[in-house]
Amino acid sequence: MKETGPMEETAPERDTAQAGTGSAAGRAAEPLLELSGLEKHFPITSGLVFKRQAGRVHAVDGIDLTVHAGETLGLVGESGCGKSTTGRLVARLLEPTGGSIRYGGRDITHASRRELRPIRAEIQMIFQDPYSSLNPRHTVGGIIRGPMEINGIDPPGGRDRRVRELLEIVGLNPEHYNRFPHEFSGGQRQRIGVARALALDPRLIVADEPVSALDVSIQAQVVNLLQRLQRELGIAFLFIAHDLAVVRHFSQRVAVMYLGKIVEIADRDSLYERPRHPYTHALLSAVPEVGLESAPGTGPRERIRLAGDVPSPIAPPSGCRFRTRCWKAQEKCAAEEPPLVRLEGNREGHLTACHFPEAPTVHGRDVVLDPALA
Amino acid sequence: MTIPAPAVADHSGTPAPKDPETPETVGRSPGQLMWLRFRRDRTGMASAAIVLFFLMVAALAPVISTIYGKDPYTLYGQDVPGLLNEYGYPVLPNGGISSEFWFGIEPNLGRDVFMQLVYGIRTSLLIAAAATVLVTAIGIVMGIVAGYAGGRTDYAIGRLIDITLSFPATLFIIAFMPVVENIFVSPDEETPVWLRAVTLIIMLTAFQWAGIARILRGQVLSLREREFVEAARVTGASPARIVFKELLPNLWTPILIQATLLLPALVTAEAALSFLGVGMIEPIPDWGRMFLRGTQVYQNDITYLMFPGIALVIFVIAFNLLGDSVRDAFDPKIKR
Numbered sequence: 001m002k003e004t005g006p007m008e009e010t011a012p013e014r015d016t017a018q019a020g021t022g023s024a025a026g027r028a029a030e031p032l033l034e035l036s037g038l039e040k041h042f043p044i045t046s047g048l049v050f051k052r053q054a055g056r057v058h059a060v061d062g063i064d065l066t067v068h069a070g071e072t073l074g075l076v077g078e079s080g081c082g083k084s085t086t087g088r089l090v091a092r093l094l095e096p097t098g099g100s101i102r103y104g105g106r107d108i109t110h111a112s113r114r115e116l117r118p119i120r121a122e123i124q125m126i127f128q129d130p131y132s133s134l135n136p137r138h139t140v141g142g143i144i145r146g147p148m149e150i151n152g153i154d155p156p157g158g159r160d161r162r163v164r165e166l167l168e169i170v171g172l173n174p175e176h177y178n179r180f181p182h183e184f185s186g187g188q189r190q191r192i193g194v195a196r197a198l199a200l201d202p203r204l205i206v207a208d209e210p211v212s213a214l215d216v217s218i219q220a221q222v223v224n225l226l227q228r229l230q231r232e233l234g235i236a237f238l239f240i241a242h243d244l245a246v247v248r249h250f251s252q253r254v255a256v257m258y259l260g261k262i263v264e265i266a267d268r269d270s271l272y273e274r275p276r277h278p279y280t281h282a283l284l285s286a287v288p289e290v291g292l293e294s295a296p297g298t299g300p301r302e303r304i305r306l307a308g309d310v311p312s313p314i315a316p317p318s319g320c321r322f323r324t325r326c327w328k329a330q331e332k333c334a335a336e337e338p339p340l341v342r343l344e345g346n347r348e349g350h351l352t353a354c355h356f357p358e359a360p361t362v363h364g365r366d367v368v369l370d371p372a373l374a
Numbered sequence: 375m376t377i378p379a380p381a382v383a384d385h386s387g388t389p390a391p392k393d394p395e396t397p398e399t400v401g402r403s404p405g406q407l408m409w410l411r412f413r414r415d416r417t418g419m420a421s422a423a424i425v426l427f428f429l430m431v432a433a434l435a436p437v438i439s440t441i442y443g444k445d446p447y448t449l450y451g452q453d454v455p456g457l458l459n460e461y462g463y464p465v466l467p468n469g470g471i472s473s474e475f476w477f478g479i480e481p482n483l484g485r486d487v488f489m490q491l492v493y494g495i496r497t498s499l500l501i502a503a504a505a506t507v508l509v510t511a512i513g514i515v516m517g518i519v520a521g522y523a524g525g526r527t528d529y530a531i532g533r534l535i536d537i538t539l540s541f542p543a544t545l546f547i548i549a550f551m552p553v554v555e556n557i558f559v560s561p562d563e564e565t566p567v568w569l570r571a572v573t574l575i576i577m578l579t580a581f582q583w584a585g586i587a588r589i590l591r592g593q594v595l596s597l598r599e600r601e602f603v604e605a606a607r608v609t610g611a612s613p614a615r616i617v618f619k620e621l622l623p624n625l626w627t628p629i630l631i632q633a634t635l636l637l638p639a640l641v642t643a644e645a646a647l648s649f650l651g652v653g654m655i656e657p658i659p660d661w662g663r664m665f666l667r668g669t670q671v672y673q674n675d676i677t678y679l680m681f682p683g684i685a686l687v688i689f690v691i692a693f694n695l696l697g698d699s700v701r702d703a704f705d706p707k708i709k710r
Contacts, residue, residue, distance in 0.1 A: 093604050113612070120608070120610035124608060132602065133600075133604075137404060137623035150610050150612075180403055180404065182404070193605070196609075
């Protein structure tokens with residue numbers, strides 16, 4: 001994969017964004033995206049004619065996140081912990097039930113479709129399933145041109161030229177302009193999805209598990225493509241995934257979600273090498289190791305096997321949500337919800353929500369809670 | 375899998391000029407693929423030919439009448455002596471088939487059966503086609519609105535569909551037709567043909583739209599959750615654009631299949647209503663009424679019953695097979 005090349009001239013206005021990538025100066029500036037106390041509760045109704053609310057699914061339950069310009073924030077967690085809901089809230093496909101979303105200093109929490117118009121072009125989304133995310137009745141050209149038509153964008157040289165350009169950027173043959181999605185493989189379809197997201201020159205892309213539906217060999221190609229785009233176009237990513245290896249490869253900062261809450265957030269190395277939250281430890285220890293990766297002198301990596309499933313988000317546990325599966329849980333955990341704070345000995349920006357954090361290492365200890373494996 | 379080479383580095387900012395030698399690759403649309411599959415289906419092509427033949431006969435009825443030299447209204451049997459006997463039945467065997475009257479002549483009135491049949495297709499097809507167009511239009515609107523809007527709208531339309539489907543349609547039309555005539559026609563006047571035709575079309579439409587609406591509602595419900603609809607919403611597409619540009623192109627398949635299966639059903643329904651005496655009225659030629667007359671005289675003149683019967687069977691079977699073939703061509707995954 002070519003790491004440098006044709007990207008610069010397609011978006012010359014991105015210089016400012018690029019300057020902010022990862023640098024301390026960029027961090028100090030106002031974040032591109034700011035979520036504070038964001039909530040999404042889905043009502044559960046019962047009754048045939050007279051609907052009444054029987055309960056609520058706490059899909060996302062008060063999360064605080066920031067994404068800076070040009071930065072990639074990875075969002076990881078088990079299935080059903082609210083990652084995708086968060087992504088859809090940011091893209092405003094869902095209406096938040098609480099909290100606020102600020103984009104570029106503007107509150108877009110409850111903005112209507114019309115109010116969102118100027119921002120729509122800047123926040124785009126890449127979807128998980130490359131088979132259902134492309135309309136089977138439109139040509140590739142039509143799919144990529146759609147966003148430009150909707151937003152009335154007329155790039156110099158015409159929309160068709162821009163479509164061909166975008167196809168080249170994502171590594172597809174521009175001659176395939178008139179083909180239909182069913183003529184492409186999964187990886188190629190996902191590239192078409194990326195080209196559609198790029199059509200509006202976005203500043204933030206919400207990538208909702210963009211590679212988890214692809215073959216492992218294709219995953220790497222698509223992740224590399226996204227990484228190239230991020231570097232060369234300075235696009236910020238909210239990268240949602242459950243594959244920790246992919247997230248580690250791609251993200252500068254990583255947030256760990258559990259049952260609608262963020263339990264730990266840190267820059268990549270800090271999170272992968274010095275995790276503090278027991279759940280992060282458990283997640284990291286679940287990553288299969290190929291070969292002998294452990295560094296000399298550190299001993300084998302810890303193994304933690306959790307028991308049971310994620311509790312129901314309809315009635316989440318009191319206090320710390322992880323306490324029902326945590327080997328360190330005490331009375332305090334049920335009574336008091338741990339705040340997401342910087343713990344002693346952690347780097348700046350490394351926040352953990354735990355009363356009894358683990359030692360900042362990933363080596364040399366086994367905790368097996370699963371009765372089937374004990 | 376081969377991944378195409380990544381973007382060609384071109385630092386001047388202009389994409390490389392297209393090589394005029396290489397022809398543009400044009401993909402086959404789902405519609406073109408469907409047509410290719412359909413052409414390979416022999417049953418489909420044969421039934422399409424028969425359906426086309428019936429449509430041509432209906433369209434060219436006046437031309438056929440001119441060439442044949444007869445019309446469906448003249449009472450040949452009464453005008454020309456020697457064609458009907460004293461009881462009103464054709465003198466010649468097989469219902470009076472001769473070189474002059476190809477399909478024989480009608481008992482008593484003495485009209486030409488061939489012409490009745492040819493013009494009868496027109497009546498059936500016109501009423502059935504008009505009702506099909508209306509049914510499809512209403513079905514599309516109701517189905518998409520119910521599926522896309524959801525909530526209370528969906529609930530209201532859903533119950534309306536339930537009521538319509540559970541209503542005894544034929545019974546209602548039989549009972550309601552005299553009521554319409556009482557309202558619009560004074561007792562000393564004759565019922566105008568257009569009133570009957572319009573009432574029939576409205577009645578058939580009123581009881582048939584629910585089926586197609588329910589099918590489309592289900593389709594929209596499943597399409598609405600597909601990610602390409604969300605992708606359109608993320609780029610700021612209006613609900614109108616989502617319905618017309620994203621959903622509707624994916625709905626033409628079920629719509630076309632339903633319409634091709636609906637038309638023969640409506641042709642039979644119209645014939646049945648005419649047979650029951652609430653369909654088209656004299657002197658407009660009509661297959662259902664030919665049946666009715668045929669059942670009255672079948673002991674002496676079975677031939678008269680045969681022609682509309684066989685014609686209707688061929689037409690309906692051909693149209694149904696065509697509908698099946700269209701469905702198979704659109705969805706090759708369905709195995710019979």
